[in-house]
């Protein structure tokens with residue numbers, strides 16, 4: 001047999017052996033996947049059953065709480081306390097189990113599973129979301145800067161508004177995926193992005209004219225400021241994310257909970273004045289547009305609609321931010337050494 005053919009046969013033999021190993025590994029992988037999916041189903045149905053029974057028991061506790069003795073009252077209090085922590089535990093367990101998409105995600109993505117099954121990939125997704133926000137915010141900042149200071153074309157304003165519309169729509173999808181993966185983003189911030197997307201859409205359709213030009217520079221200056229504040233906010237939130245990840249990963253805790261909290265408070269107290277100033281700017285926009293809508297020659301429906309959107313944004317942002325800060329202050333005073 002020629003030397004070349006022998007070499008080919010030996011190579012092929014070794015490749016065949018490798019392929020057999022690969023087949024075996026893949027078979028094991030499929031088997032494990034099957035086991036994982038059975039475990040997922042069993043956990044999901046157990047959680048469903050547990051929830052149902054906890055609800056039934058809490059009903060019984062309510063009926064039983066009329067006039068029990070002191071000892072019984074203490075036992076009931078303990079059960080109530082445990083039931084509260086149980087529902088948080090269910091929430092955390094569910095973050096690692098596949099579940100049906102909500103209405104919005106089903107409409108946008110269809111019924112594809114968006115649950116990420118490891119902590120690492122959840123952090124990775126959130127990290128990528130913060131980077132995406134920062135990147136788009138910088139682009140928006142530059143665009144608003146150009147429109148405000150140098151080029152005054154309705155066409156460029158339309159591109160800016162379209163970019164804003166696309167950005168906010170994308171955020172609503174990404175945030176729904178984050179929520180499915182256990183993020184505790186408050187409902188308002190998601191709703192905020194729907195309102196902002198609607199506002200950008202309305203701004204896009206506002207026809208060129210005297211009224212548009214009266215409001216234009218105020219709106220562009222506001223967009224510029226908002227992008228600037230969002231850059232600060234992204235810096236703060238990705239800082240929180242990295243520190244929390246370090247806290248979760250390191251057992252020797254060279255970054256302490258107190259260290260995290262003091263960084264968070266420093267960041268928050270720096271950020272808050274900028275945020276509140278932005279909120280009042282939104283109120284100012286709402287009032288300016290409302291006054292404009294009262295003018296006899298104002299025929300555009302966009303004026304009043306934008307005014308209403310800014311008012312909703314102001315109220316939601318202001319009250320939610322106050323509530324977040326109050327909640328953080330309360331938990332700091334209650335448990336100074338825990339998260």
Ligand code: COA
Pocket residue numbers: 126178182183184185186189226229233236237240271275278279317321324
């Ligand atoms: N958009 C998207 N996600 C937000 C958010 C926002 N505005 N505010 C909070 N979150 C997320 C956090 O990342 C966190 O997610 P996680 O559970 O996946 O880690 C979760 O919601 C809980 O966050 P929380 O602890 O309540 O707040 P925080 O410390 O991360 O941020 C503020 C607090 C006040 C800085 C933040 O809510 C904020 O920036 N609000 C103001 C936004 C605003 O008004 N923008 C307009 C400016 S003109």
